[in-house]
Amino acid sequence: MLAKLAAWVLKIWGWKSTGFESLHQLPKYVIAIGPHTSNWDFLVGILVRSAYGINKVRFLGKDSLFRPPFGFLFRALGGFPVNRQQHHNQVDAYIQAFNEHPEFAIVIAPEGTRKKVYKLKTGFYFIAKGAGVPIIPTIMNYQTKSVDFGTPFYPTDNEQSDLDFLTNFFKNRPGKYPELSF
Numbered sequence: 001m002l003a004k005l006a007a008w009v010l011k012i013w014g015w016k017s018t019g020f021e022s023l024h025q026l027p028k029y030v031i032a033i034g035p036h037t038s039n040w041d042f043l044v045g046i047l048v049r050s051a052y053g054i055n056k057v058r059f060l061g062k063d064s065l066f067r068p069p070f071g072f073l074f075r076a077l078g079g080f081p082v083n084r085q086q087h088h089n090q091v092d093a094y095i096q097a098f099n100e101h102p103e104f105a106i107v108i109a110p111e112g113t114r115k116k117v118y119k120l121k122t123g124f125y126f127i128a129k130g131a132g133v134p135i136i137p138t139i140m141n142y143q144t145k146s147v148d149f150g151t152p153f154y155p156t157d158n159e160q161s162d163l164d165f166l167t168n169f170f171k172n173r174p175g176k177y178p179e180l181s182f
Helices: 002-013 020-024 040-051 071-076 090-100 123-131 159-170
Strands: 016-018 028-034 057-062 079-082 104-108 135-141 146-149
Touching: 002 040, 020 146, 028 123, 028 159, 040 057, 040 135, 040 146, 071 079, 079 090, 090 104, 090 123, 104 123, 123 135, 123 159, 135 159
Parallel strands: 016 146, 028 104, 028 135, 057 079, 057 104
Antiparallel strands: 135 146
């Protein structure tokens, strides 16, 4: 029922998605989605997740979202609170979550904020590498109203080359507010 409602809302709004089929074959992965320039990204993402049956995907959000009165809602939608002031052990905590579950997936905005940034944060990369899972580079394109899931990318031992590839993947992609895009 919820999937049909989500699909209907996406259709009314004119949104579509490509590349999600491979997600059904993978038990574990990190979706790195960008550009993250608007709070609307969250709603579109939740609708896509529901409409296309990729419900095992959890999301990371700043811890202030998980306080009353809406904290219960964000948790029910699959959220994990992140204390952005506490940098140590965050990556290890998510690696442990991957290791504890036979099926587990998270979505992370590699910019780490809706503000303009010139460099991606790397936590998503180190989570995927440490857990031995692929990164699914994904674009939320407001110009074409499309969420496009890329080919699964497995981190290698060449960290700089991997990060260059991912940086180039996200560079110059239009978000809801293009002036804030990476």
